Amino acid sequence: MATDFSFPDAAAKAAALPKEFGPEKMSLSMGPSHPSTHGVLRIQFELDGETVTKADPVIGYLHRGDEKIAENMTYNQFVPYTDRLDYISPLANNMAYAIAVERLATLEVPARCQAIRVLTAEMARVSSHLMGLGAFGIDVGAWTVFMYCFEEREKLYKLFEELTGARFTTSYSRIGGLARDVPEGWIQRVDAFTDQFLPILDEVLALLSRNKIFLDRTVGVGIISRADAIAYGLSGPNLRGSGVANDLRKDRPYSGYEQYAFEVPVGAKGDCYDRYLCRGEEMKQSIGIIRQIVKNFPRGDWYAPDARKIFAPPKEKILTSMEELINNFMIVTEGPQMPVGEVYFEAENPKGALGFYIVSKGGGVPYRMKIRSPSFCNLSILPKLCVGNLVSDVVAILGSLDFVMGECDR
Amino acid sequence: MTTDVDLTTAVSQQFPSASPRASLDCPAFNILAAEVPAVLQYLRDVQGFDFLTDLTAIDWTAETSPRFTVIWHLYSSGQHRYVRVAADCTSAIEPVMPSVTGLWAGADWHERECYDMFGIIFTGHPDLRRILMWDGYPYFPLRKEFPLAGLPAALPDAEISAETGAGVIAAPMMGGPFVATPGQPMSAAEPRAKDEAWTEHSEKTV
Numbered sequence: 001m002a003t004d005f006s007f008p009d010a011a012a013k014a015a016a017l018p019k020e021f022g023p024e025k026m027s028l029s030m031g032p033s034h035p036s037t038h039g040v041l042r043i044q045f046e047l048d049g050e051t052v053t054k055a056d057p058v059i060g061y062l063h064r065g066d067e068k069i070a071e072n073m074t075y076n077q078f079v080p081y082t083d084r085l086d087y088i089s090p091l092a093n094n095m096a097y098a099i100a101v102e103r104l105a106t107l108e109v110p111a112r113c114q115a116i117r118v119l120t121a122e123m124a125r126v127s128s129h130l131m132g133l134g135a136f137g138i139d140v141g142a143w144t145v146f147m148y149c150f151e152e153r154e155k156l157y158k159l160f161e162e163l164t165g166a167r168f169t170t171s172y173s174r175i176g177g178l179a180r181d182v183p184e185g186w187i188q189r190v191d192a193f194t195d196q197f198l199p200i201l202d203e204v205l206a207l208l209s210r211n212k213i214f215l216d217r218t219v220g221v222g223i224i225s226r227a228d229a230i231a232y233g234l235s236g237p238n239l240r241g242s243g244v245a246n247d248l249r250k251d252r253p254y255s256g257y258e259q260y261a262f263e264v265p266v267g268a269k270g271d272c273y274d275r276y277l278c279r280g281e282e283m284k285q286s287i288g289i290i291r292q293i294v295k296n297f298p299r300g301d302w303y304a305p306d307a308r309k310i311f312a313p314p315k316e317k318i319l320t321s322m323e324e325l326i327n328n329f330m331i332v333t334e335g336p337q338m339p340v341g342e343v344y345f346e347a348e349n350p351k352g353a354l355g356f357y358i359v360s361k362g363g364g365v366p367y368r369m370k371i372r373s374p375s376f377c378n379l380s381i382l383p384k385l386c387v388g389n390l391v392s393d394v395v396a397i398l399g400s401l402d403f404v405m406g407e408c409d410r
Numbered sequence: 411m412t413t414d415v416d417l418t419t420a421v422s423q424q425f426p427s428a429s430p431r432a433s434l435d436c437p438a439f440n441i442l443a444a445e446v447p448a449v450l451q452y453l454r455d456v457q458g459f460d461f462l463t464d465l466t467a468i469d470w471t472a473e474t475s476p477r478f479t480v481i482w483h484l485y486s487s488g489q490h491r492y493v494r495v496a497a498d499c500t501s502a503i504e505p506v507m508p509s510v511t512g513l514w515a516g517a518d519w520h521e522r523e524c525y526d527m528f529g530i531i532f533t534g535h536p537d538l539r540r541i542l543m544w545d546g547y548p549y550f551p552l553r554k555e556f557p558l559a560g561l562p563a564a565l566p567d568a569e570i571s572a573e574t575g576a577g578v579i580a581a582p583m584m585g586g587p588f589v590a591t592p593g594q595p596m597s598a599a600e601p602r603a604k605d606e607a608w609t610e611h612s613e614k615t616v
Contacts, residue, residue: 059542068552232514232515342438344464344494355483357466379519
């Protein structure tokens with residue numbers, strides 16, 4: 001008797017079953033402590049097999065009430081809190097906050113101060129993108145990239161430490177100036193860093209850009225359309241990856257960005273791979289800006305000398321002049337004196353547009369300060385973006401969005 | 411591209427109830443709460459302000475009327491400029507504002523945050539629940555009467571609260587930084603002024 005070798009098709013059989021035997025939805029909680037959620041993001045998924053049918057991000061695990069704190073202390077006291085927003089790039093946050101308050105005080109800082117701020121902000125951008133790239137690499141299975149990125153990032157942190165005294169919590173900007181001038185020989189060391197960094201960056205990007213595994217994980221995954229990117233208020237590389245050439249450094253130059261030549265890279269498709277490419281190119285552009293600053297590093301004051309009642313006078317004057325001593329005392333105890341009014345300032349930070357909306361009733365304490373955080377807006381697209389993707393692709397999407405929960409939750 | 415002056419005239423022609431708002435930077439308008447969707451749609455579709463960059467509120471304290479002002483910041487990617495739109499909530503007890511989630515999908519989270527922090531109810535919002543604080547949290551932390559130290563509250567999980575007896579407690583302010591309060595003397599900002607410990611001179615507060 002002949003043996004029957006026909007195997008029943010299980011999938012076809014399941015599809016032919018009546019509706020009430022249809023696939024059951026599963027609920028899955030990812031995070032808040034999960035290696036690919038980069039901090040304390042939690043996403044509540046509803047799954048149909050491996051496919052996401054519904055995603056509900058749960059945020060707020062790192063909410064510290066920064067806006068409430070800001071209403072209860074002087075403008076200078078809040079500077080260290082800005083470090084803890086996007087703690088991957090504190091120097092850029094310091095600068096954004098200082099400029100926002102200076103807009104309120106209608107205060108102009110000298111060219112040297114502006115150049116140092118831009119220099120540090122671009123270094124922060126490189127270090128932030130290195131971190132983002134390394135973590136993205138790990139998310140999709142490329143461990144080597146992470147090691148390379150962290151080595152370079154460590155060199156930047158050495159420079160930050162030398163400049164500010166701290167690796168992460170730099171608190172470098174002041175209202176109307178900086179905490180201190182650059183140390184002797186530091187600019188040359190920054191220059192030396194850029195020289196050795198570019199070949200390594202090319203090497204790191206070459207590990208990913210044509211890597212078959214990386215391409216399979218990222219190309220065509222997590223596509224954000226141009227219209228969606230605008231509707232959700234995305235900013236930074238996530239917006240530019242979708243082909244919208246918005247860069248506040250070009251569009252509304254602040255702190256002397258108009259003097260520097262740089263390109264704004266944009267993506268074509270808006271998938272994870274485009275966002276990766278944008279970040280890679282942005283690092284090169286940032287190095288270009290750093291080199292331009294190093295070449296023509298301005299001399300002169302590094303703080304606004306006429307900012308009485310806002311920027312503390314130099315130490316030697318405090319110790320020799322009674323008026324300056326009183327002035328310093330008043331700045332410390334009462335805070336820098338601000339006019340009445342409202343300002344809104346956004347800076348192009350590594351993660352996107354970081355905005356400060358300050359409502360002042362005069363005096364040294366803001367009446368209300370709203371922090372518009374790019375990570376918050378960038379994550380708000382998740383409920384739409386995750387749906388229809390596999391769970392493993394969500395990991396790639398999260399890595400490509402490059403968010404920081406400290407900033408999202410404030 | 412229209413100038414800021416043109417924008418001001420255009421908006422006040424289109425919406426007679428809109429009035430210019432004092433601002434140190436971008437053009438700003440005060441509008442009526444009922445006209446919010448119409449004005450924002452006009453700014454988006456006719457004036458080219460395609461981005462809703464920020465949405466927030468201001469609490470002018472319980473003694474002030476109107477108490478809450480909601481603020482929208484729009485950005486035009488074509489003209490590279492901002493506009494600020496403000497509308498007062500008519501009621502201080504139950505502040506209500508029309509939702510603009512129909513215009514920008516990104517308004518969803520912004521309005522949830524605004525509800526979470528101020529208790530402003532956005533009518534027409536598809537899913538208005540807390541976002542930064544947990545569901546069931548009893549206070550609105552950015553209201554001015556909410557103290558910096560926080561207020562005692564129950565934990566989100568009733569089972570854990572019952573099991574451990576733990577709860578949210580107010581943060582100890584003694585030994586902390588100077589915390590300035592507008593209108594108060596600087597002596598009130600000193601850490602020792604925040605002392606909540608009890609001695610023979612002062613009663614235990616709780």
